[in-house]
Amino acid sequence: MKNKKHLAIIDTPFNVDYSNGNISGKSVINPIKKIKDLQNIFEDKQAFKNIDGDKIIYEVQAILPVEEGREGGLFYGKTIIHPGKVGNEYFMTKGHFHQKVDRAEFYWGIEGEGMLLLMDKNRNTWAEKMHPGSLHYINGYIAHRTVNTGTTKLSFGACWPSDAGHNYQEIMDNGFSARLKEIDGKPQLVSTQQ
Numbered sequence: 001m002k003n004k005k006h007l008a009i010i011d012t013p014f015n016v017d018y019s020n021g022n023i024s025g026k027s028v029i030n031p032i033k034k035i036k037d038l039q040n041i042f043e044d045k046q047a048f049k050n051i052d053g054d055k056i057i058y059e060v061q062a063i064l065p066v067e068e069g070r071e072g073g074l075f076y077g078k079t080i081i082h083p084g085k086v087g088n089e090y091f092m093t094k095g096h097f098h099q100k101v102d103r104a105e106f107y108w109g110i111e112g113e114g115m116l117l118l119m120d121k122n123r124n125t126w127a128e129k130m131h132p133g134s135l136h137y138i139n140g141y142i143a144h145r146t147v148n149t150g151t152t153k154l155s156f157g158a159c160w161p162s163d164a165g166h167n168y169q170e171i172m173d174n175g176f177s178a179r180l181k182e183i184d185g186k187p188q189l190v191s192t193q194q
């Protein structure tokens with residue numbers, strides 16, 4: 001059979017706009033998380049109820065060139081977290097361990113200011129500052145959540161193995177052992193452990 005790609009110059013399948021990280025190309029997916037999708041994520045239940053459930057908290061653009069769960073491929077994504085707070089806790093992602101828990105990931109800051117919250121299996125939590133140009137290696141076995149601590153949108157890129165999967169349940173049930181709150185006008189990590 002004739003190989004159609006032999007000696008062929010083909011169109012670039014995907015493009016990234018380096019001013020804002022936007023991804024274009026066929027089969028870019030665009031899941032959106034609204035406040036109503038983030039039940040039990042934020043601490044202040046009253047402040048949570050007072051926000052319109054349709055308010056968009058974060059959006060993802062992702063390229064999944066192979067089927068999710070297949071070993072050997074890579075996924076590429078961009079996340080935008082809008083600025084804002086629920087009470088004094090900044091808008092953030094749900095956060096997850098990978099389903100295949102040893103799978104690692106790269107994140108890199110594109111726009112805005114934030115923090116990458118990381119937690120190991122023993123529930124030790126720490127945070128890395130995110131800003132345009134910051135680069136973060138997230139080892140396997142480490143839960144990760146991103147937080148917009150600024151007043152403009154936080155955008156960051158990500159690349160992760162196609163068989164990593166997402167374990168959201170662990171975080172839904174037990175959360176991280178610290179929350180990022182605005183205290184005295186600046187972001188501070190506050191322990192949730194007794």
Ligand code: PAN
Pocket residue numbers: 060077079093094095096105144145146158160164166
């Ligand atoms: C990222 C995240 C993305 C949204 O692509 O999936 O930032 O965060 P949540 O998945 O926690 O809602 C990633 O870490 N992929 O593995």
Ligand code: ZN
Pocket residue numbers: 096098105144160
């Ligand atoms: Zn991940």
